[in-house]
Amino acid sequence: xxxxxDCSDSDIEDVVKPKRRRILLLSDESDGDHRDKSLQSSxxxxxxxxxxxxxxxxxxxxxxxxxxxxxxxxKNDKNKVHEYRNGGKKLLCLGCNSKNGKxxxxxxxxxxxxxxxxxxxxxxxxxxxxxxxxxxxxxxxx
Numbered sequence: 001x002x003x004x005x006d007c008s009d010s011d012i013e014d015v016v017k018p019k020r021r022r023i024l025l026l027s028d029e030s031d032g033d034h035r036d037k038s039l040q041s042s043x044x045x046x047x048x049x050x051x052x053x054x055x056x057x058x059x060x061x062x063x064x065x066x067x068x069x070x071x072x073x074x075k076n077d078k079n080k081v082h083e084y085r086n087g088g089k090k091l092l093c094l095g096c097n098s099k100n101g102k103x104x105x106x107x108x109x110x111x112x113x114x115x116x117x118x119x120x121x122x123x124x125x126x127x128x129x130x131x132x133x134x135x136x137x138x139x140x141x142x
Contacts, residue, residue, distance in 0.1 A: 048107060048118035051075075056117060059083065059135070060142040069094070070108070071135055072119055080129035082119075091117065095127030102126050 051072070059069035070091055074080035084091035084106055093104040104125055107118040 048120060050116050050118045053115045059139050061085070062142055064142045070106075070117060071132075072106075072117070073132070074122070074129045077129070079132045081132050081135055082125065082127070082129055083135060084117075093120075093125060093127065095130065096125055099127045 055075075056070055056072040058067045059071045060066050061068035068086050070084045070086055072082050072084065074082070083094045085094055086108070089108055089110070091106040091108055093106070096102045096104040104120055106120060109116045109118075
Protein backbone atom coordinates (compact mmCIF):
# COMPACT_ATOMS: atom_id res chain seq x y z
CA UNK A 1 0.00 0.00 0.00
CA UNK A 2 1.25 3.48 -0.84
CA UNK A 3 2.02 5.89 1.92
CA UNK A 4 0.36 9.32 1.85
CA UNK A 5 2.43 12.09 0.30
CA ASP A 6 2.94 15.12 2.52
CA CYS A 7 3.34 18.24 0.41
CA SER A 8 3.12 20.73 3.26
CA ASP A 9 6.85 21.50 2.98
CA SER A 10 6.74 21.79 -0.84
CA ASP A 11 5.62 24.53 -3.12
CA ILE A 12 2.24 23.31 -4.41
CA GLU A 13 3.05 24.49 -7.96
CA ASP A 14 6.06 22.13 -8.04
CA VAL A 15 3.77 19.22 -7.18
CA VAL A 16 0.79 20.07 -9.41
CA LYS A 17 2.34 21.60 -12.53
CA PRO A 18 4.80 19.50 -14.51
CA LYS A 19 7.93 21.28 -15.62
CA ARG A 20 8.51 21.77 -19.34
CA ARG A 21 11.63 20.13 -20.64
CA ARG A 22 13.73 21.07 -23.69
CA ILE A 23 15.65 18.57 -25.75
CA LEU A 24 18.99 20.05 -26.70
CA LEU A 25 21.09 19.41 -29.78
CA LEU A 26 24.72 18.56 -29.20
CA SER A 27 26.75 19.23 -32.32
CA ASP A 28 30.35 18.52 -33.28
CA GLU A 29 31.14 22.23 -33.43
CA SER A 30 29.63 22.96 -30.04
CA ASP A 31 31.61 24.86 -27.49
CA GLY A 32 30.05 23.21 -24.48
CA ASP A 33 27.31 25.82 -24.06
CA HIS A 34 24.14 24.07 -25.22
CA ARG A 35 21.52 26.31 -23.65
CA ASP A 36 20.34 27.95 -26.87
CA LYS A 37 20.58 25.02 -29.31
CA SER A 38 17.19 23.38 -29.61
CA LEU A 39 16.72 20.03 -31.36
CA GLN A 40 13.69 21.25 -33.26
CA SER A 41 13.33 24.30 -35.45
CA SER A 42 9.73 25.17 -36.08
CA UNK A 43 8.81 26.79 -39.40
CA UNK A 44 7.79 29.93 -37.53
CA UNK A 45 11.21 30.26 -35.91
CA UNK A 46 13.07 30.34 -39.25
CA UNK A 47 13.04 32.94 -42.00
CA UNK A 48 11.68 30.76 -44.77
CA UNK A 49 12.21 31.57 -48.45
CA UNK A 50 9.29 31.00 -50.82
CA UNK A 51 10.13 29.13 -53.99
CA UNK A 52 7.86 28.37 -56.97
CA UNK A 53 7.08 24.90 -58.30
CA UNK A 54 9.71 25.36 -61.03
CA UNK A 55 12.42 24.97 -58.34
CA UNK A 56 11.24 21.64 -56.94
CA UNK A 57 9.66 18.36 -58.03
CA UNK A 58 7.56 15.60 -56.52
CA UNK A 59 9.12 12.28 -55.56
CA UNK A 60 8.17 8.89 -54.12
CA UNK A 61 8.92 7.59 -50.66
CA UNK A 62 10.76 4.31 -50.05
CA UNK A 63 7.53 2.31 -50.36
CA UNK A 64 6.69 3.83 -53.76
CA UNK A 65 3.95 6.21 -52.63
CA UNK A 66 3.90 9.15 -55.06
CA UNK A 67 4.03 12.78 -53.90
CA UNK A 68 5.42 11.78 -50.50
CA UNK A 69 8.76 13.52 -51.09
CA UNK A 70 9.57 16.94 -52.40
CA UNK A 71 12.93 17.33 -54.10
CA UNK A 72 14.17 20.92 -53.91
CA UNK A 73 16.93 22.19 -56.18
CA UNK A 74 19.79 24.04 -54.52
CA LYS A 75 19.58 27.74 -55.44
CA ASN A 76 23.31 27.86 -56.35
CA ASP A 77 23.57 24.50 -58.15
CA LYS A 78 20.55 22.88 -59.83
CA ASN A 79 22.37 19.53 -59.83
CA LYS A 80 22.25 19.43 -56.01
CA VAL A 81 19.04 18.88 -54.02
CA HIS A 82 17.54 18.53 -50.57
CA GLU A 83 14.76 15.98 -50.05
CA TYR A 84 11.80 16.69 -47.81
CA ARG A 85 9.17 14.27 -46.52
CA ASN A 86 5.74 15.54 -47.49
CA GLY A 87 3.71 15.62 -44.30
CA GLY A 88 0.93 17.87 -45.57
CA LYS A 89 1.72 21.51 -44.92
CA LYS A 90 4.87 20.65 -42.95
CA LEU A 91 7.86 19.18 -44.75
CA LEU A 92 10.78 17.52 -42.96
CA CYS A 93 14.31 17.60 -44.41
CA LEU A 94 15.27 13.93 -44.66
CA GLY A 95 19.01 14.60 -44.85
CA CYS A 96 19.13 16.63 -41.64
CA ASN A 97 16.91 14.16 -39.83
CA SER A 98 18.96 11.13 -40.85
CA LYS A 99 22.27 12.84 -40.14
CA ASN A 100 21.69 13.58 -36.47
CA GLY A 101 17.96 13.57 -35.76
CA LYS A 102 17.58 17.33 -36.22
CA UNK A 103 14.19 18.53 -37.44
CA UNK A 104 14.50 21.17 -40.15
CA UNK A 105 11.05 22.11 -41.42
CA UNK A 106 9.73 23.69 -44.61
CA UNK A 107 6.13 24.60 -45.47
CA UNK A 108 3.93 23.82 -48.49
CA UNK A 109 1.06 26.00 -49.73
CA UNK A 110 -2.44 24.66 -50.41
CA UNK A 111 -2.61 26.44 -53.78
CA UNK A 112 -3.14 23.68 -56.36
CA UNK A 113 -2.80 25.97 -59.42
CA UNK A 114 0.36 27.75 -58.26
CA UNK A 115 1.95 25.62 -55.53
CA UNK A 116 4.87 27.07 -53.60
CA UNK A 117 6.97 25.83 -50.77
CA UNK A 118 8.87 27.85 -48.21
CA UNK A 119 12.28 26.48 -47.30
CA UNK A 120 14.83 27.37 -44.65
CA UNK A 121 18.04 29.12 -45.67
CA UNK A 122 20.92 26.76 -46.60
CA UNK A 123 22.92 27.58 -43.45
CA UNK A 124 20.17 26.07 -41.27
CA UNK A 125 20.71 22.61 -42.75
CA UNK A 126 23.10 20.22 -41.00
CA UNK A 127 23.11 17.97 -44.06
CA UNK A 128 24.82 18.50 -47.39
CA UNK A 129 22.75 18.64 -50.61
CA UNK A 130 22.70 15.39 -52.58
CA UNK A 131 23.33 14.88 -56.28
CA UNK A 132 20.13 15.25 -58.33
CA UNK A 133 21.30 12.36 -60.53
CA UNK A 134 21.74 10.11 -57.47
CA UNK A 135 18.30 11.06 -56.10
CA UNK A 136 16.59 10.40 -59.45
CA UNK A 137 18.30 6.99 -59.68
CA UNK A 138 17.07 6.19 -56.18
CA UNK A 139 13.56 7.32 -57.15
CA UNK A 140 13.53 4.81 -60.03
CA UNK A 141 14.12 2.00 -57.53
CA UNK A 142 11.15 2.98 -55.34
